Amino acid sequence: MHHVENNAIAEAPLLSTSFLVRVTAVIAILAALTIAISIGGRWFGARVSLAGNTEDTTPITLVIGQDTIQFPANTIRFPSQRQSGVAERTDLYLTWPELRGYDKANRTRFDDVSQSSGLIFLQISQSTMSKDMSGRMEPIYSHLLEGAPVPFSNGMTLHHLRADAGYAGEVLLTAAKPDGSNYVVRCVLPDTPAMATSGDCQRDIKVGHDLSVLYRFSSQHLPDWDHIDAAIRHFVETRLVTRSAPSR
Secondary structure, X not given: OHHXXXXXXXXXXXXXXXXHHHHHHHHHHHHHHHHHHXXXXXXXXXXXXXXXOOOOOOEEEEEEOOEEEEXXXXXXXXXXXXXXXXXXXXXXXXXXXXXXXXXXXXXXHHHOHHHHHHEEEEEEEEOOOOOOOOXXXXXXXXXXXXXXXXXXOOOOEEEEEOHXXXXXXXXXXXXXXXXXXXXXXXXXXXXXXXXXXXXXXXXXXXXXXXXXXXEEXXXXXXXXXXXXXXXXXXXXXXXXXXXXXXXX
């Protein structure tokens, strides 16, 4: 009896069939995961390299407040906003001076933070104030200034804003536009040109029925302040969708 049991033990395989099945299954699963990770890694890498940008120029039609406006998808910053319909706001980014969206020719300006000063950023929403930045100069900003105005370059005048009013380090730059109206922009001027960022200066204007267009740009482009202002207004105005008059 013991001889039979010993022979049975001696003849028993070192790896049972069920164990081999489990090992084979684990190997198959690991192989499948390896393939999935390889494919997924390439997909994820591509998505990261694009950083949410797209070369798609499909027109996106948005209804913001009382206005309907249309932009190419590659000018809209955030993927979640690249769908037509009613929207509270939309955020754009454009190359300067071309005013173009993302494409292969300009990809470094969008992908490389050190070159982002070559972009202008827009935020378009329904107006919440009756006046734009120029219109707020007299009723609001004029009461928040300190010190004497200082001549600045390119026909501009610099005004210091009071730090105790929540504008620490900020200044107002003003100028007379060719049409006689006032130009006003808020800036945080860098200590040196090399320290300029893509959002040193910001200004808002009113466009269409009730749109507020807030745009930000690098202080490096202040010499072009009048061209930038006219170009941004034209860019937005030409993309407004004219609604047909209601039938009677």
